[in-house]
Every structure is written in C-alpha cells, then in structure tokens.
Amino acid sequence: MSNSDETARRAPVPLAQCGAALALDIVPDRWSWLILRQLMYSVGRFADIQADIGIPKSVLAARLSALVEHGVAERRPYRDGTARTRHAYVLTRKGRDLVPVVLALMHWGDAHLKGGQSALALTDRDTGAPVRVALTTDDAALELRRLSYRPIWNEDG
Amino acid sequence: MSNSDETARRAPVPLAQCGAALALDIVPDRWSWLILRQLMYSVGRFADIQADIGIPKSVLAARLSALVEHGVAERRPYRDGTARTRHAYVLTRKGRDLVPVVLALMHWGDAHLKGGQSALALTDRDTGAPVRVALTTDDAALELRRLSYRPIWNEDG
DNA sequence: TCCCTTAGGTTCGGATCGCAAACCCACCTC
DNA sequence: GAGGTGGGTTTGCGATCCGAACCTAAGGGA
Numbered sequence: 544m545s546n547s548d549e550t551a552r553r554a555p556v557p558l559a560q561c562g563a564a565l566a567l568d569i570v571p572d573r574w575s576w577l578i579l580r581q582l583m584y585s586v587g588r589f590a591d592i593q594a595d596i597g598i599p600k601s602v603l604a605a606r607l608s609a610l611v612e613h614g615v616a617e618r619r620p621y622r623d624g625t626a627r628t629r630h631a632y633v634l635t636r637k638g639r640d641l642v643p644v645v646l647a648l649m650h651w652g653d654a655h656l657k658g659g660q661s662a663l664a665l666t667d668r669d670t671g672a673p674v675r676v677a678l679t680t681d682d683a684a685l686e687l688r689r690l691s692y693r694p695i696w697n698e699d700g
Numbered sequence: 701m702s703n704s705d706e707t708a709r710r711a712p713v714p715l716a717q718c719g720a721a722l723a724l725d726i727v728p729d730r731w732s733w734l735i736l737r738q739l740m741y742s743v744g745r746f747a748d749i750q751a752d753i754g755i756p757k758s759v760l761a762a763r764l765s766a767l768v769e770h771g772v773a774e775r776r777p778y779r780d781g782t783a784r785t786r787h788a789y790v791l792t793r794k795g796r797d798l799v800p801v802v803l804a805l806m807h808w809g810d811a812h813l814k815g816g817q818s819a820l821a822l823t824d825r826d827t828g829a830p831v832r833v834a835l836t837t838d839d840a841a842l843e844l845r846r847l848s849y850r851p852i853w854n855e856d857g
Numbered sequence: 858t859c860c861c862t863t864a865g866g867t868t869c870g871g872a873t874c875g876c877a878a879a880c881c882c883a884c885c886t887c
Numbered sequence: 888g889a890g891g892t893g894g895g896t897t898t899g900c901g902a903t904c905c906g907a908a909c910c911t912a913a914g915g916g917a
Binding site for chain 2: 894895
Binding site for chain 2: 549550551552553554555556558560561562563564565566567568569571572573576577580581584585586587588591594595596597621631637640641643644645646647648649650651652653654655656657661662663667672673674675676677678679680681683684685686687689690692693694
C-alpha cells in the first residue's frame with residue numbers, strides 16, 4: 544500500500560474510526576482466531592475444539608462466550624441420532640463474514656511460512672476454478688457460499 | 701465456507717500444517733496487528749507508532765523486534781533534510797503481503813461494527829475503480845502495487 | 858430408585874505477561 | 888559542555904493465562 548512512499552507521521556484514519564482496530568476488540572488474540580478457524584470448518588463442539596487446537600478449557604469457555612456475546616457465533620442445541628441433546632457453536636452471518644480474513648491469513652502463512660505449500664485447495668463450487676482471497680474489484684468478487692474446499696494431502700503430514 | 705453443513709469433529713488440516721496457525725505465531729496479538737496497520741500507512745518511527753495507537757514503549761520495542769526477527773519489517777536508517785539520522789521501520793515484501801489481511805479485517809469491521817461506514821476508500825490506481833479484499837479467482841486479483849487509498853471524511857470524526 | 862458416565866463447563870493457585878513510570882544513552886545543537 | 892530529543896531498557900505491580908481439580912445436569916443401566 545503506497546500513496547506517497549515517504550514516511551508518514553500519522554495514520555490517515557484515527558484508531559477509533561478504524562474498522563480493523565474495532566475488529567481487533569472482537570478477535571483480539573491467537574486463540575480467538577484459532578477458534579474461528581475451527582468454527583469455519585464446522586468443528587463446533589466444545590471438546591472437539593479443545594482437542595484440535597489444544598486450548599485450556601477455561602480460556603475456551605471465556606473466548607466462546609465472548610464470541611457469542613459479540614454476535615460472531617451462537618450456541619445451538621442439536622441432536623445426533625439417539626443420543627442426548629448436545630450443543631454446538633456455529634458461526635452467525637457476522638461470523639461467516641470473517642472467514643475471508645482467516646483464509647487471507649492462511650494464504651499468507653502458506654506462501655511465506657510453508658514455502659508456498661498450501662494444505663487446502665479452495666475452489667469455486669460452481670465452476671471448479673481455484674479461488675483465493677485477494678485484492679479485487681467488486682464485480683469480480685465471489686460470494687462466500689460459492690466457496691468449496693478440499694484438503695491437500697502431502698508427505699510431511 | 702461449507703462442504704457438508706454438518707458438524708465436523710476435526711478440522712481437515714492439522715494445526716501444525718495450517719498456514720493461518722503458523723501466521724498467528726508471527727502476528728499473535730492485537731498490538732502486532734495495530735503496528736502492522738501503522739507500517740501499512742508508512743508510519744514507521746517508534747514515537748509516531750506509539751503516539752498513534754497508544755502502545756506502551758516496552759511492548760512496542762518487543763513487538764517491533766519480533767516483527768524484524770520474523771522478516772516482516774526492517775529497521776532502516778533514514779535522513780530527513782538536515783537533521784540527524786533517524787530510524788524507521790518499514791515493511792519487507794513479506795510484510796507487505798500481509799496488507800490484504802489487514803484490509804480484509806478493516807472491511808469486516810467497517811461492515812459489521814460501523815454499519816457499513818468505511819473511513820478509507822480503496823481504488824485501483826490505474827483505473828480508479830473501487831477495490832476491496834474478497835474471494836476471487838486468480839486472474840481477477842489485483843497486484844498490491846495497484847492499490848491506492850484515500851481517507852473518507854465523515855461527521856463524527 | 859440409585860448410581861455411573863459424559864459433555865461442558867467453573868474454580869483455584871502459580872507462572873507469565875502487560876502496563877506505566879522511571880531511567881538511560883547516543884547524538885545533535887547551542 | 889549543557890540541554891534536548893529519539894529510541895529505547897528496567898522495574899515493580901496488577902491483570903491474564905495455564906493445567907489440574909472439581910462441579911453439574913442429562914441420560915442409561917441395574
């Protein structure tokens with residue numbers, strides 16, 4: 544990003560009006576992002592999230608209730624066959640709209656920390672074309688519901 | 701994101717191979733993201749970053765050296781006219797590639813926490829068309845250097 | 858009926874981290 | 888050589904995070 548390439552003394556937008564700064568009050572730390580990642584993959588049960596990312600229970604409980612509080616996720620009762628009622632956390636619309644941010648972060652990590660080796664292929668559900676999160680014009684943007692993903696198997700797993 | 705809309709028990713990609721998880725080791729907290737925001741805007745001097753986002757000096761020093769350590773930013777001596785040599789932190793290529801992530805986060809915050817009121821207009825430097833960070837096919841993605849921004853003035857600033 | 862199991866948390870010290878304020882020092886100007 | 892300024896480091900304390908232990912409500916079985 545460059546308007547003039549010189550050193551600026553102040554950001555053009557004050558922090559209090561910056562969407563990114565406000566967003567960081569809702570997803571402030573590593574654990575929150577990792578929880579979002581799990582919810583993105585529809586891993587919504589408390590114990591499953593915990594097992595997958597190794598978060599302490601007390602922290603998970605606190606983060607999940609904050610995400611619910613902020614309207615990013617909701618706690619939904621659900622039944623799997625004959626078993627008793629269970630609960631799963633699922634993303635709301637607001638939460639689903641955060642998915643591109645997670646994918647952008649993943650793309651960066653794959654490109655710069657894994658030598659370009661992605662572990663997940665993203666495609667357009669309708670056309671099968673590969674997609675990613677990038678700078679684009681409005682008319683070339685795909686709706687989230689057209690996104691499909693498939694894990695890529697590689698040897699060091 | 702949905703492949704099947706049922707509840708999954710595990711993420712399709714283990715954490716150790718997830719680019720997002722690796723990225724979160726480099727940008728783990730709120731302050732790191734806010735510092736990146738400043739660097740994105742070319743606000744690179746220690747005291748300026750500190751004044752703009754209100755971060756404690758000790759934390760800023762620690763975060764900046766971590767970002768340099770990870771190759772996201774570099775410390776560059778620079779001269780402004782007759783004054784003594786100063787230092788500014790500037791994004792490396794690796795760091796510039798994180799800009800879309802910050803913009804995606806900003807977009808989400810503007811849309812969901814500010815009622816759609818953006819404080820920054822992003823345009824294609826070549827065509828003037830409005831741009832944003834979104835899901836798209838590779839061929840419709842714009843290179844970062846084509847990005848231009850302009851702050852939007854609004855009444856509650 | 859009473860007990861056992863499991864999901865989904867809550868509570869509790871101890872270790873770590875963040876914060877503000879004080880201090881430091883090299884460089885530059887007067 | 889006295890003072891100012893940029894760019895930090897140190898210090899002490901309060902807030903968070905952590906792992907382990909504990910708790911509770913809902914089924915199921917004897």
